[in-house]
Amino acid sequence: MKGSSHALIGITAGAFAGYQVQPDLYTIAIASAVGGVSALVPDLDTNGLASNRITVSKQITQWLMQLVGAGILVAIIYQYFTKGFNPSILLYAGIGLLFFIVSRFITQRRMLTLTGVMVMWLGIVMHQSIGILFVGSYIVIASFLSHRSYTHSFLGLAFYAFILNQLQQESQIDVLLIAGIAGYASHLIADMKIFPMNRRGVKWFAPIWNKEW
Numbered sequence: 282m283k284g285s286s287h288a289l290i291g292i293t294a295g296a297f298a299g300y301q302v303q304p305d306l307y308t309i310a311i312a313s314a315v316g317g318v319s320a321l322v323p324d325l326d327t328n329g330l331a332s333n334r335i336t337v338s339k340q341i342t343q344w345l346m347q348l349v350g351a352g353i354l355v356a357i358i359y360q361y362f363t364k365g366f367n368p369s370i371l372l373y374a375g376i377g378l379l380f381f382i383v384s385r386f387i388t389q390r391r392m393l394t395l396t397g398v399m400v401m402w403l404g405i406v407m408h409q410s411i412g413i414l415f416v417g418s419y420i421v422i423a424s425f426l427s428h429r430s431y432t433h434s435f436l437g438l439a440f441y442a443f444i445l446n447q448l449q450q451e452s453q454i455d456v457l458l459i460a461g462i463a464g465y466a467s468h469l470i471a472d473m474k475i476f477p478m479n480r481r482g483v484k485w486f487a488p489i490w491n492k493e494w
């Protein structure tokens with residue numbers, strides 16, 4: 282199923298959940314947004330639309346990394362001619378070259394890993410938020426999983442609910458947990474084999490029982 286279809290179903294599920302909590306427009310609007318985003322989260326384990334949304338496109342990332350690498354190299358050449366040789370120049374030259382090398386070999390998935398690490402760093406350093414730290418860890422883990430494995434199971438749903446609960450406590454948005462669960466669960470249900478457009482199903486009980494539903 283396409284990301285846009287998942288988002289649409291998630292928005293509906295989120296709106297419904299929001300309405301149950303408090304039937305006012307503000308609550309329903311937030312719940313719809315949370316549901317829509319949450320319905321895209323399970324497919325972070327693919328190279329598809331959802332992961333493109335969270336990382337910049339591959340070419341832009343490559344280009345940026347090469348720019349940073351070139352910037353570092355230009356800076357140390359300038360340093361060398363103005364202030365002479367300094368051992369730390371070698372370290373920075375190494376970092377500059379590393380940017381070039383990594384930009385050649387990096388895959389979409391490893392960019393997702395890097396994005397997750399950056400989110401974790403943001404959580405710790407910028408906001409001191411455990412919730413954001415967990416969001417980053419979810420992204421890192423998803424970037425190593427095969428498609429439709431643990432993110433598409435009760436285990437994935439439980440971990441996501443745990444993260445939402447933490448974010449809800451930090452943000453005081455009291456519809457976050459229920460709308461997020463509704464959106465995430467709607468994705469897993471829409472991916473099930475009972476619908477004829479799905480050739481593969483969902484392993485709800487992975488890793489204990491790997492039956493596809």
Ligand SMILES: [Zn+2]
Nearest residue numbers: 323324433472
């Ligand atoms: Zn899916």
